[in-house]
Amino acid sequence: MPDSLIHAWISRRTAGVTAVAAAWFSIVLMCEFAFARLVRSTPGGVDREPECLLVLVACGVLGSFLAAALFDAKAGTQGLTTYFRICFLTTLASVVLPMQHSAYLVAALMGLGMGGLAATLFSRLRSAVGRARLGWHIGMGVGLAHAACALPWISQAPPTVQAVLVCVAAIMGSLVSGKLQVKFTGASNSSDYEVRIVKTWVLALVILTLMTSACFAIIQRMELPAVASWKQGVVPWVNVAVSFFVAAVAGRMLDKGNRVSLMFGAFGLLAFAGAGLGFVDNLGSLPLIVYSAGAPIVWICLMYYAARGGRPWQVAVVFSIAGWMASAVGASATSGLPGLSVPVILVAGLTLSVALGWRWHKVGRFRRAGMVAVLLALSFGKFLLPVPSAADYLYLSTLLPASRCGTFCPSAGSHPSLCHVIRDKAAFPVSNPTP
Secondary structure: OHHHHHHHHOOHHHHHHHHHHHHHHHHHHHHHHHHHHHHHOOOOHHHHHHHHHHHHHHHHHHHHHHHHHHOOHHHOOHHHHHHHHHHHHHHHHHHHOOHHHHHHHHHHHHHHHHHHHHHHHHHHHHHHHOOOOHHHHHHHHHHHHHHHHHOHHHHOOOHHHHHHHHHHHHHHHHHHHHHOOOOOOOOOOOHHHOHHHHHHHHHHHHHHHHHHHHHHHHHHHOOOHHHHHHHOOOHHHHHHHHHHHHHHHHHHHHHOOOHHHHHHHHHHHHHHHHHHHHHHHHHOOHHHHHHHHHHHHHHHHHHHHHHHHOOHHHHHHHHHHHHHHHHHHHHHOOOOOOOOOHHHHHHHHHHHHHHOHHHHHHOOHHHHHHHHHHHHHHHOHHHHOOOOOHHHHHHHHHOOOHHHHHHOOHHHOOOOOHHHHHHHHOOOOOOOOOO
């Protein structure tokens, strides 16, 4: 009865946006925030966390391909509703069950549920809302999800509260998913989905996802006192507004065929954010705000490309390689780094240019000039950014609290945080930090 009332009250367009927002909010908040914190809160959780996240990613990949194998567009929306309910149950289990003994089981079931949910939703979305406004649905949904995750009382909430919010989002998704019945049939006949062309798109999306995950991991590990101000005042609200506005605009641009321009624009934003994170004492919160603008564009481009084809197996490939795997590699490859180096950014930009070079002739003259200008600016960006001196590192090291440093000590088997990088360059021994 509640399902029928909701289906009569909401439109197909609202249901599509709500389903995307609920699914992406659940994946981001649970997989990137709450689950890791729940594991770390248990005895021995710090050592167990990397293994649990590896299980989560592996099962996310498995869940994507399993959903593709079981997908049937004519079978109704029961499969999508079921995956939303699985996400609800696994998230509830992460709160109710003792994570000290069930962390691996919960990680496996959660990965299967989240991976299957993403693959099923974006395999069905084109046939439910049509191709003409597909980008708008994805952009609005991702914008709402990122804006919600950036709200201070959600991003800074205890992990149990975040898990409860994910449960609420999963319930909302399961209620509206019944509205996403097949309305438009047939997969895309665009050359973008030929096997040889899919490889280039996946490579380009992998580059952008690696940069996004690397910047996110660096931000999460930063221990500088200046970073504490990012969680206070007006900065979180600026991130909320920027995330939603950029995502909404990106969705409309995708409907107009501006995919290559968007991907190069996302690269420019992430390159500036990644390089600027190493100079937060000079740039303040600007790198974080720029990252908040670049990250939604990457995920919207990934979802749009996967959903526009309407082929479940290609959706599974895109989300597995450019989504789950690239995110895990990007997050783990930046341990101890204060920011992305210029050589890394240049290699990423060159690879992205090569991957999308076959579409270069379809980009307008002024956009081509703008992309070249961005790449040249990044090439010489190393000489424009201020380089901290030994005295700067010495001053920063005196501001680092010893209590936070000991939590991330390399001798404990975890990744070194930024405080160790600063103390090493300031010639301060980690074993005797300055309070």
